[in-house]
Structures are given as structure tokens and as C-alpha cells.
Amino acid sequence: MTPTVCDLFERQVRDRPDAVAVRTADRSWTYAEFGDLTARLAVRLRRGGAGPGSVVGLIAPRGSQALTGIVAVLRSGAACLPLDPADPPLRNREILDDTGCEQVLVASPAEWLPGAQLIDDPTLADEETGPLGAPSPLDLAYAITTSGSTGRPKVVGVPHEGIANLLAASFEDLDLIRPDDVMLWTLPVTVDSTMHDVLMPLCCGGCVAVPDGGELPATRMVHAVRALGATALEIPAAVLGPYGRSLLPRLAEAGVRLVITGGSQLDGPGLADADPLVVYNGYGPTETSVAPLWHRCDKSTPRWAPIGRPIRGIRAHVLDEELNPVPDGADGQLYIAGAGLARGYLGLPGRTAAVFLPDPFADAPGGRMYATGDRVRRGPDGEYVFLGRVDDQIKISGFRVEIGEVEHALRECPGVVDAAVLPRQDAPGGAAVVAFLVGTPCPDDEIAGHLRDRLPHHMVPRFYVWLDRLPLNRPGKIDRAALATIPFVNAPAT
Helix, strand or coil, X not given: CCCXXXXXXXXXXXXXXXXXXXXXXXCEEEHHHHHHHHHHHHHHHHHCCCCCCCEEEEXXXXXXXXXXXXXXXXXXXXXEEEECCCCCHHHHHHHHHHCCCCEEEECCCCCCCCCCEECCCHHHXXXXXXXXXXXXXXXXXXXXEECCCCCCCEXXXXXXXXXXXXXXXXXXXXXXXXXXXXXXXXXXXXXXXXHHHHHHHHCCCCEEXXXXXXXXXXXXXXXXXXXXXXXXXXCCHHHHHHHHHHHHHHHHHCCCCEEEEECCCCECCCCCCCCCCEEEEEECXXXXXXXXXXXXXXXXXXXXXXXXXXXXXXXXXEECCCCXXXXXXXXXXXXXXXXXXXXXXXXXXXHHHHHEEECCCCCCCCCEEEEEEEEEEECCCCCEEEEEEHHHEEEECXXXXXXXXXXXXXXXXXXXXXXXXXXXXXXXXXXXXXXXXXXXXXCHHHHHHHHHCCCCHHHCCCEEEEECCCCECCCCCECHHHHCCCCCCCCCCC
């Protein structure tokens, strides 16, 4: 039987009681101590009704309390639903109500949640031990909110089977974590990659290093690595691309052996130059358990880094609009099938059915596949290359424009470190393709001239806006909604 995340963690508590499980700047917890702490909170949740089939909310910033909450909820048998304490209470309340959360863990009291359980409640020390939850592989482990087209967030429910499959591949196939590794927790609690980043070390005998609260920009990462003795960490591709060549050698010198990245298009050159540090590019929507495809960057990795190959238990299909397979080298939409699939969107059966489709290639009846909405191509080496979103095809003046192709061409321009492209209806003179650039500013006509050698005329942006950095959203992806509000100051038409 496939083990659950609880099985994997509890095995480490039994086998490595004196090893350090969690480390902060102020103190450390051994597996025995962290196991006892999370067990007491899990028992309290169980007595409140938590267990397999239920969802428990977690409202806490990144920190040791949040980590305690995540593991305690899992050990209660319930699914953990992390929410951001900085989000409007009304939004969080709606999500809790929509998912049927009857219990909520909080790092600090909140007036709008009078019955919430404090994670560090001192009375937990007196909590009598009792039976913990015993979830099955198909029970939900966690639930993650994603933006919804109706204005109301969707909540993706991921079973133990999905995240446990990724953890097994991380330990045994990809070498993403070792028992002597210290994984620096860099991402917000509400991002699905956090579940991988913190559960991976705790389920193989490693250590989670928790830096001080707040954002962790590239300028602070090396300091945090040195202070906490980290050997592995995750850096979003939108950050690693612009800063990787200068940041990676410093991380390697500080003792980091591995960097995980993903979330957006990754620029490959220079990512294998900080030997012995290794960079892995992970790809996957939340609906497929964090990252079902991985690419190890090496000297041959091209500027447009591949998204890799499927891990164990995962099948990838590249299909046309009629759901027929396309030949290797041809473009198509990527569909993911296998052990990593989420159950779907909680409380939204119609939306779930629209993208979780019957898998016509499954070995057994009842198999499903997830329509990612991403255009990819499978190369002769078996690696998949991301080409853009299916819905990133826009029309300007009657011509079809591929956003991903334009962004790729921009990143090849001299002086450009990173780029994002957006169609703007409010551009002077009417709808236009607008390029937002990071790097060393140069005249627009130089950039446009470079692009005209590579792109059809209708795909060359009409406006160029230079920024100090591209705005990022909470998961570390380019915030295109923020780009849509940037004014056209000093952006003459070409």
C-alpha cells in the first residue's frame, strides 16, 4: 500500500528521534520534540472533529508556527488549507465557509475568528496523548486556493497519493533531498510548492530551516543560507532568471548543493556554472501535485530551458484539439495523468469536470487526465519544452500573436535580462503589444531592430517599458495584473 505523508514523517520520528527536524535562528527541534509538539496539536484537532474527509484552515505567516500547523493537521487526518493572514478577512471567511472548515489554526488571535485554535496555545502541554488520524492515500492532504474566473477563489484538493508520489521521486530518483540536507523554506505558506519544500526533508530525515518572517528577496538569501546552514532551497524562476548568474556562485560558496526553481519560463544559460551546485527546473500546475515534470540544468541546457520529463507514476500526453496525440516535435496541449492528479476543485464539480477529463490512454477504466492549458513540444530526447499558454494567442490588428514567442525573442536581445509581454487595449493609438523589460536600458529602435530579424512585423511590440524588476505575485510568478496598470510614461511608440 502506498504510504501517506503521515506514515513517512512518523517513520522518521521513530528512526531518527535525536536528529534536528526544524531549525530557526533562535532554536531547533529534534524529530522527537517536533513529533511530540505536532502530535499534541493533532490530538486537540481530533477531539474537535478533525479527521479524514475534513478540512482544517491554517492562517499563519511563514514560520515555525505555520510548519507546526501544517504537520499537525496532516497527523490529525484532515486536509490542511493554508490562508494568508494578510488577505482580507472577508475573502478568507468565504474560503473557509466554501470548504466546510469547522476548525482553524491561527498564529495569533483574530477578532473575526473567535473560536480559532492558537498554534502555540500553552495548554497544549497538558493535552493527553491519544490516537492520531489514519488517512488513506486517497484522502486529501492539503488544499490550495487559486484565482477563479468568477472572482471567487477555487480550492484545489490534493490527496496524499499525489504528494507522496512526488516525495518518493524526490528521494529516490531526482536526489532533491538527502537525510543530511537542510532545506531553507523560502516561499509563502499559501503556495503549493511550500508543501513539497517542507514535507520533503521532514519525510526523509532532513531538516527544515525557517528564516525570519517577511519576504526573502535574492539579496537576503545568501545571508539566510549562511545563518541557518542551508544546503538546498527553492528560488522562483522569475527571480533566478535575472539574478542566477550572480547569485548561484555565492550560494555554492555558502554551502548550497541544490536549487529548485519553477513557476515560469526559465532562462537556462549559466545555471550550471556554479559547480557543484545543481539547479532543477520543476514544472506543474497545482492540480498535478506541485511538479510532475523535472529538468536538471546542465551545460547543454538552452536559453529556453525545458520543463523536463515526467516523474514515476506520471504520464504526459501532448494532444491536438481533437485529443489525438501529436508526433514528437509538433505543438500540442499538455495533459497530465497518473498518481499526481488532484481530486479537483472542492465544491465545484462542473469546473472540475471541465478540466479533469477521462483519460483515453489509461490502462484501466476510470483514469483521468488534467488539461493544463499549456502548449508544449516533446523533443527527440524525451524532454518537454514549454511554448506558452493555449490562451496566450491574441489578435492585434487581425494578426495572431504568440506571447511566449515574443518574450523568448526579447530575452535574446542585448541588455535584456528579463521580459514580459502584455496586450494593452489602453495603449496610445489603440490596442498594442507592450514589452516590459528588465536590464540595461537601450533605445527602443535597437530592441525593435533586433526583433525584426526574428519575428514577423505584427509580433514586434509597439511600446517598450523598462522596469527595475518585473512585479511578482505571491507564488513568485510574473504579476500580469500589475503590469496591466503600469502607465505609459516615457514609452514612445516605435
